[in-house]
Amino acid sequence: MPRSVIAGIGKYIPKNTVTNQDLTKYMDTSDEWIQERTGIQERHYAERTGETTATMGAAAAREAIDRAGITPQDIDFIVFATLSPDYYFPGCGVLVQRELKMKEIGALDIRNQCSGFVYALSVADQFIKTGMYKNILVIGSEKHSFGLDFSTRGRNISVIFGDGAGAIVLQPTEDDNRGLLSTHLHSDGNNAEILAMFNPGTHANHWTAAPLADFNDAEIGDMFMSHAMIDKAQNFPNMDGPTVFKIAVEKFPAVILEALEQNGYQPADLKILIPHQANLRISQFVQKKLRLGDDQVYNNIQHYGNTTAASVPIALCEAWEKGKIQEGDLVCLAAFGSGFTWASALLKW
Ligand code: UT7
Secondary structure, eight states, X not given: OOEEEEEEEEEEOOSEEEEHHHHTTTSSOOHHHHHHHHXXXXXXXXXXXXXXXXXXXXXXXXXXXXXXXXXXXXXXXXXXXOSSOSSSSXXXXXXXXXXXXXXXXXXXXXOOGGGHHHHHHHHHHHHHHTTSOSOEEEEEEEOGGGGOOOSGGGHHHXXXXXXXXXXXXXXXXXXXXXXXXXXXXXXXXXXXXXXXXXXXXXXXXXXXXXXXXXXXXXXXXXXXXXXXXXXXXXXXXXXXXHHHHHHHHHHHHHHHHXXXXXXXXXXXXXXXXXXXXXXXXXHHHHXXXXXXXXXXXXXXXXXXOBOGGGHHHHHHHHHHXXXXXXXXXXXXXXXXXXXXXXXXXXXEO
């Protein structure tokens, strides 16, 4: 059975840099608080119009495709991970298919938030291993800046998130010394509401509570996005940060060890761990717990913030561009986030 190998990798970071100091214009926060609690110094925001999750994903994809030495016409499947799609539906995969003028290939969107890219990679890996596809484009992209609560009410979340995209081209290899060794996916829906954006969503039953004929036009207008919904910030992400932190520092090491153990490795064997960039303090905790050296963990949250589904491919791409990953190196990708979902992937570059 062939293994999947990353044949090309790319990223797209929007030009507009937003410092912690910039955020103090909108909310009661400080550079000191943000750096101390999260490690973040700055993040990037996409253009307000014209630059979307799909266009950023397509830009990262172009780079990955070029570096793989192929053309968009060679791609035979797209897996796109995001929590901030251009439209509620359809997903972003089809928008990339259109923008890059690809053939009428399949396009799948993955909704697994921070672990979305690792989930997407795992899905793509199955298609490669079965021989169904030969060039799969896997993208993680987010435009968080479009929908954050920039008032003091939302400060525990808004200061964390940034925009950006990363992408890879996955291909089969028969080389036993390279490729994706295993992926590990987990979830626990008991904590689904701890980190969530509630609306618009069918749980609220705002416009299906009764046949529309029972309502007059004014009531129907109110139902689509009620003031109560907006007053309770349910159209923005909500998070109980300390609870997420507590569970993240338990699940991250566990899922990394699961990947290493399944393949007969120890933490010391890792060339580099690419953790989802949720919080520098979480990465430092994981590093300490697994007794990894500073050069064994890659962090770039300082400059990008948390870019959710994009954070792992952006960090992987940057680490590779800096020469920190060479052919044959043992690399672990790991993520934890809303759902809760968490995941890891172990690969030989
Ligand atoms: O990638 C998705 C998964 N997400 C995560 O992994 C996030 C995990 N959680 C975290 O990273 C941290 O919990 C946060 C960075 C979100 C928050 O840090 P914390 O140390 O857990 O702070 P806290 O929420 O316990 O809040 C401490 C204080 C509160 O004030 P009081 O009640 O002590 O007076 C907050 O209101 O800090 C206040 N606070 C802020 N102050 C200044 C919250 N956000 C801010 C802010 N600026 N941006």
